[in-house]
Amino acid sequence: MNSFTEENYLKAIFKLSSPKVDGVSTNAIAEEIQTKASSVTDMIKKLSDKKLVKYKKYQGVHLTKKGKEIAVSIIRNHRLWEVFLVEKLAFKWDEVHDFAEELEHIRSKELTNRLDAFLEFPKHDPHGDPIPDKDGNIYNHKDITLSDLKSAEKGIVVGVKEHSKSYLNYLESVNLVLGAEIKVNDVIDFDHSMSITVNKKKTANISHQVSKNLLIKKTD
Amino acid sequence: MNSFTEENYLKAIFKLSSPKVDGVSTNAIAEEIQTKASSVTDMIKKLSDKKLVKYKKYQGVHLTKKGKEIAVSIIRNHRLWEVFLVEKLAFKWDEVHDFAEELEHIRSKELTNRLDAFLEFPKHDPHGDPIPDKDGNIYNHKDITLSDLKSAEKGIVVGVKEHSKSYLNYLESVNLVLGAEIKVNDVIDFDHSMSITVNKKKTANISHQVSKNLLIKKTD
DNA sequence: TATTATTTTTAGACAAGTCTAAAAATATAT
DNA sequence: ATATATTTTTAGACTTGTCTAAAAATAATA
Structure with a gap:
């Protein structure tokens, strides 16, 4: 052990x-x-x-192969527990990391796989990071960030590249959670900040620092 | 800490x-x-x-008061996680102890109380042991065992006094799980073994060793 | 009560993981 | 290429929790 x-x-x-x-x-x-x-x-x-x-x-x-297997199994655990904490216990995405950091070390294939099944085999954790499957395969989504979008383009939030509490907290305050729809209204050349509309309702001004850490899937 | x-x-x-x-x-x-x-x-x-x-x-x-508080909170954690493992992840009652032994040390009032709510405030763990409430109160059920019953008396299983895998395993094999209905058919004077009927169907012969570790609620 | 047995504590040692300070190796710059 | 800066390793020490062996305290028995 x-x-x-x-x-x-x-x-x-x-x-x-x-x-x-x-x-x-x-x-x-x-x-x-x-x-x-x-x-x-x-x-x-x-x-x-x-x-x-x-x-x-x-x-x-x-x-080594063995070392990598252990690392991946821990990451799998960590992300599955994060899903559990958010989906089942209603924690917010900025509150779950420390708990998952402890839960991840209970390493039992049986426990992990049952948790996976209970959660209906989620593909991503609450921050959009991919969950390794039970054979250790990790499917990364391509790396497009909000800062890659131009005026009038649209996308939905699929993850974050920065995991700090303050960043996640801020995102939540402007409704930029997983699945949120974004439309870019305007991009300022000078500092790359942008004006966006979230879920067709709220408008927000977003700094480059924020937009370059928000993973996006482009829509149409 | x-x-x-x-x-x-x-x-x-x-x-x-x-x-x-x-x-x-x-x-x-x-x-x-x-x-x-x-x-x-x-x-x-x-x-x-x-x-x-x-x-x-x-x-x-x-x-001390403080020491007791910590002990009780750990026991609360342990038993709640056992309920989770059995009810939600479909483990059997003899499989959950070691996992709970690890999970119990993640001590956060917030996490525990949310888990409690998610499980709909269970009163007992899968072995019938009482779960302390969030103020640390423990309500023990009175200590009647199957060995206290006489011929023709009835009861339902509410817990076990012995937690070994082999004992729990055996109980499961004769359907003596939480909630099982028991009717005593006959008690042998010599060794205090008894013949019982479980859930009106299966009949089993039970040694004194087994009956005195099975907690029962008498039903007229 | 004196003697023996048992329980509990102390003293000193060990393994795991960490640290500081200094030495060795590697990388960078003149 | 030589001197300087940085990175990495070593040596030795400290902490936590454990152990063995021996001493001290308590309990049991004659």
């Missing part, structure tokens, strides 16, 4: 891995986990002994 | 406390937690520093 701490390292490494980077750096992990680089080195050695990561001194780390 | 370990000690002390005993003994806690007496002494000191227990060397421990 692996400790919560080990699992959080695996999750962090998974998050920081991408085709672009060859080996996740010690400092990046330290930043992500909010700890010191020396602690990361210690833990990396432990994970390496357990064959969960591949590691050469000073060269950064890669997850 | 308190660690899982601290919380498990509080739970154990609560479980072992009763009007009968004045101070829970170190050995009893060690037995309950499955650890060594010396470890218990160490932890008791820590809990005492935190004002969660009252402790005098060699005299056993008592929970």
Whole structure:
């Protein structure tokens, strides 16, 4: 069995891995986990002994197949519990992260799969992030943000790229939740801010900072 | 905040406390937690520093008001999650304990109360144990067991006094789950075993060991 | 009551995960 | 290419919770 701490390292490494980077750096992990680089080195050695990561001194780390499986299963758990908390317990999307952070570590295929079924196999969590299926496949939706839309174009909100409480809170205050319909009225050249209409009713002025973190599916 | 370990000690002390005993003994806690007496002494000191227990060397421990509150909230959590697992995720009553043991430590009044509401304020967990309400009140049902019934008397199953997997498994195999109707056909003087009819259909022979651990509500 | 048995506590050690401070390796800049 | 800056690792220490072995206190028994 692996400790919560080990699992959080695996999750962090998974998050920081991408085709672009060859080996996740010690400092990046330290930043992500909010700890010191020396602690990361210690833990990396432990994970390496357990064959969960591949590691050469000073060269950064890669997850092994086994390490990646664990990371993905934790992410699956996390996102399913978030759906549960929002759909069934009526929490708001900015309130669920910390609970899910604890629930995700109860790692049982049986429990996860039953929760999945109970929730009717959701494809995305309340922030629009894709939920890995029970074989660990993740289907990412293409990365169009509100800031990519031009005047008169329309779309619906499918997710967020930024998960801070203050951002989610703000979005909710202007009705920009999952599924909201957006029409772009006007884009200001100077600062890329835009005027939009939400659900054919409310009009709002949106900064570039906000629009570039809002994932959108273009409609017609 | 308190660690899982601290919380498990509080739970154990609560479980072992009763009007009968004045101070829970170190050995009893060690037995309950499955650890060594010396470890218990160490932890008791820590809990005492935190004002969660009252402790005098060699005299056993008592929970303080604050310690008892925490213990009860954990038990509330545990039992609510058990209801969730059985009612919503269709687990059987012998499968849920270990999961609940982990879920119980996510201690948030908000989360617990919403879960309670979602489950429609259940009074008992799947084993018939009472669920403390949100103010910490526990309403115990009176302690009549199947072994208290005489020939021709009837009752319905309201709980179990023994929680082992093998016992719960056995009960399920003879349909003795929560709510099952029992009629006593015959009691053997020699070993106190009895012949019963379950739900007016199945007849079973039940040992004293089994009948004395099955909580019953008498029905005329 | 004196002696033995049991329970509880102490003392010292260990593993996990963390930290600081310093050393080693790598990357950057002159 | 050499000096400087940054990143990473090591060494040693600290905390939490555990353990064993021995000492101290309490309980049981003759």
